[in-house]
Each structure stands twice: as structure tokens, then as C-alpha cells.
Amino acid sequence: MPQPTNAQIITLLDGLQKGDHLALFWGAPGVPIDRCCVIYLRVSSKRQLNGEGLQDQWASSVMHAERQGWTVVGLYVDPAISGRKESRPAIDQLKRDAQRRRFRYALCYKVNRIGRNAKASYATADEIEQHGVVVVSATENFNRQTASGNLTFGMLVIVAQFGSDQLKEVMSTRMQNKAKAGGWVGPVPFGYTKDAQGRLVPSTQAPEVPAMFARYQAGQSYMQVADWLNERGLRTQSGAFFSRESVRTILRNRAYLGFVSSGKVEYPGTHEPLVSQELWDAAAGIRQGRTTRPTTRHPDHEASDAWLSGLVMCSACGAKLWHRTGKRGNRGRYYRCAGYDRRTCDVRDMVSSASLEEQLHTALSQLVLPEELLPRIISEARALVAQGQEAAEKPIDPPTIQAKLRRLGLVYADGVIDDETYRKERTRLQTLLTEATSALPRLVFREAQALTLLQSMVELVKAATPEELRGIVRALFTHIWVEDRVIHAVTPRAEVYPVLAVRSGVVWRVPDGSRTHSLLSHSQAL
Secondary structure, eight states: OOOOHHHHHHHHHHOTTTTTEEEEEEOTTTGGGGGEEEEEEEEESSSHHTTTHHHHHHHHHHHHHHHOOOEEEEEEEEOOOTTOOOHHHHHHHHHHHHHTTTTTTEESSSSHHHOOOHHHHHHHHHHHHTTEEEEEEOOOOOOOOOOHHHHHHHHHHHHHHHHHHHHHHEEEHHHHHHHOOOOOOOSSOOOEEEEETSSSOOOTTTHHHHHHHHHHHHTTOOHHHHHEEEETTTOOTSOOOHHHHHHHHHHHOOGGTTTTTTTTEEEOOOSSSSSSSHHHHHHHHHHHHHSSOOOOOOOTTTOOOTTTTTTTETTOOOOEEEEEEEGGGGGGGGEEHHHHTOOOOOOOOEEEEHHHHHHHHHHHHOOOOGGGHHHHHHHHHHHHHHHHHHHHSSSSOHHHHHHHHHHHHHHHHSSSSOOOHHHHHHHHHHHHHHHHOOOOOOOOOHHHHHHHHHHHHHHHHHHHHHHHHHHHHHHHEEEEEETTTEEEEEEEOOTHHHHHHHHOOOHHHOGGSOOOEEEHHHHHHO
């Protein structure tokens, strides 16, 4: 992208709101990497956006870069985000850009801009500097490549966390005293707003609150109340659709009786209640009865339990699919994404339980091991496990590898080694680091159990009861992924992974550290 002017940067900073972020890299063709720097800015609250916080940090950082003779080639901004959060959009992007070695210095106004969590700040600086990028402060003097400089950095991040912890204690005491006086603390509940003096007063949506209580008292569920509100175009205080949980939170909030709370202690509030004690007690009684009454089951469902329940997952959002029953016996059994019920997923399909069970039933019937392939499968599976165990037993020290990566970056930046040598050594060290920090467990191949199960799969599946099928499926898989009403992938258990991997001969992908295998590809390979 073309380099923005200083006026354009100021305009961008002025327009930032809570929830936004900037991650701009415009580069500087012809300028050596050793003279290139990027700037990271952060403020903690929305209130700081209205002042000169970001602009002051930008001006000071630019002046420091000019004094050092550096060229600013990028800007990363996290506005109104707490420094206690380990993950923030802009600084996460800065880490990724640091891996590409497009600049030498990552410049911030103060160390506490990187974060106010000492452990996370150390981890962030280490992750950036392992790629040959140096973390620098515009107002504090330290050099993390020296013992004294690293000590200074450590003291600065500890002081930053201390300041955050101290502020948290002060704010907690203030909120406690405000609540004792009847003032409202915390997010404004639905049906209320704040006046010019910061007091809680009924809003135009206040009449909807007693109507919600009345509907719940009349026998409607949380979801029915949520759908009624959504159909009328109403939204929560954050502008989101109402869900089961948002309605449940409202119906349990004693603010509508005129109380405030702080630190789990309740005090009489000065704001106007929106529901009467009688209406509250009636709704609370309904809620208590629904919570404690025994679950009833349709008699037609006893012989066909949902043996996939707890395993089937939505590929779109990663949430579980909840098993539901209708009023038409087995024909009315279905799964629906839990995220849709929470209004966090757009997949509204009701997937037939019978359809999913039939798909997996067919796939399980195909998981049979031919006698002529058994010796090769056992041999290759054992070799695969041995490799995994051997790798797990090797003592690999991640900090040592990270230090080698930093030294390699510095040697390369000084021109001591060429590009090809640098890339080969960096790849080798990064591979070692991945192995050292891998969270995957050591493979344990229970040969007798796995082979017995897979050899007799056809007979087992044909004769199994729903409860036995549940046990078989859980012995093989930890998750079953559904997309467009079709099972398209499964996550196998570690003990059967070697057999399935050798048997199928297809590529396994590893999302979020868990092995996931394409069920379709497996069936075709069989």
C-alpha cells in the first residue's frame, strides 16, 4: 500500500472506535531492513480515544524513530483494549508480520502499551524477537540482548502489571461504595438507560420487561420469549439478537426489583423497579419448577436413543449439535446447532437423527480390515507409534531453540550468512520448536483392542443396540463433524489413529491440535 501522510494517520486514529483496530504495512522500497521499524499503539478504554492518547503515542514514537534514523514502515493500533488481554488483533498481526522479516524494530511508546500482564508481555516480546526483530520503547531505555537490559525490561513489565492490579483494587472499592449508596454499577440492563447524572432510569423499552416476565409466567420458554422479541425488531443493549441465555439473564436479574450488587453483595438501589415482587416471585416459581421437575421421555424414543449425542459438532461454528425430539416418535428426532439457539451461528438446519445415524452406520460397516492386509497394517502402525514415542522422548528445550533463532536472525541481519543458509537453518529450528511445544499426546497403540474392533466391525454394527453403538463410536472417535446435513469428517482417538491412518492412505489435517480425518476419503480408500 502507498505510504500514508502524517495527516492521514491522524485522521485514521481520530476515527477509531472501541472494537476497531489498525494493522497497516506500507514498506519502504530501497531502504535496508536494518533501518525499518513499525509502531504499535494501544489505549485501554473508550474514554482515552476522545483525547490525545493515540496521537501523543504516535508523535512521540515518530520522533524517536527519526532520532535513530529509522524509517517507519507500518502502524499497528489496538484501540480501547485492555493490556491484560494476551491476544489482541493488531499485535497478533504484528507478530505474524515479524515472521516475514520485513522490518528490524518494533517500536512502542512505553512497555505497558505491549501489555499489563507480565507473563503475556514476556511471551509477546520473545515471539517477536525470535525472528530477528528488536522490541524498542520510545521513552524507556533497555536492550533485551543484554542481561541488564533484560532485567530492566522485566522490571518495567512487572511495574506495568502492578499498576493495573492497583487500579483494579481502587475501582473495586469505588464500585462497592457506589453500590452501598444505591448507585448502579456495571453494564446498563435492558429496559434502562442513564441520565445526564449517570443515574439508572427507565428507557422506551422498559414496558417490554414486565411483558417478558408475564409471558414466561404464562408458560412460554426462554426461546419463545426471545423469538417474540426478535420478531418485533427488538435487540439487546449490545445490538444483538435475543437468545435463550440473554432472556434467561434478564429474568434472573434482580435489578428489575430495584436492587444493585457489587462483589456478590446486594444493596437497595435508588432506581425505579420495572417488575413487581408478585410478578418476580411467580416467574421465579416457574423457573424453579422447570429446573427441578424430572425429565419426561416419549415412549417411542426408549428403543432408539441418540447414540451420536455429545459427539456431533457443527463445522460452521464448532458448537455441539443438540439432540431434540418432536411429537411424532422417531420421525421427530433431530439435531440442531447449539450456536443457532444462542444466535451465534447462521446454520438453522434441523438434521434428522435417523439420517446421521444411517450415514455413520454405513461408514462403520466399511471399517473392516481384510486378513491379507493385517501384517502390513500392524507393522506400519507400530512404526508410526514408535516414531511418535521416540520424538516425545527426545529432550528438546524450547527456550534454547528460541535463543538460537534469535541469534540466527542477528547473524543473518549482519550479513554473515547468505539467504539460503539462513532459510534452511531457520526451517530446521522452527521444526524442532514445533515438536518441542506440540500439545499432542504420545500415541498409545492398543493393538489388540483396535484390531479386534476393526476386524469384526460389520458383525458388531449389525447386532449392536443403541447403547452398544454409543460405546463403539466413542471408542473410535472424539468428534463427528456435520456440514450441510452430512457427516463429512471425524476426529479419531489416539489409540486407533495409527491403524486408520495406515489403512486409509489419505492425508490427515490437524485443526487446533486435533487429528481430523475425512470420512468420505476414508470410505473411498476402502
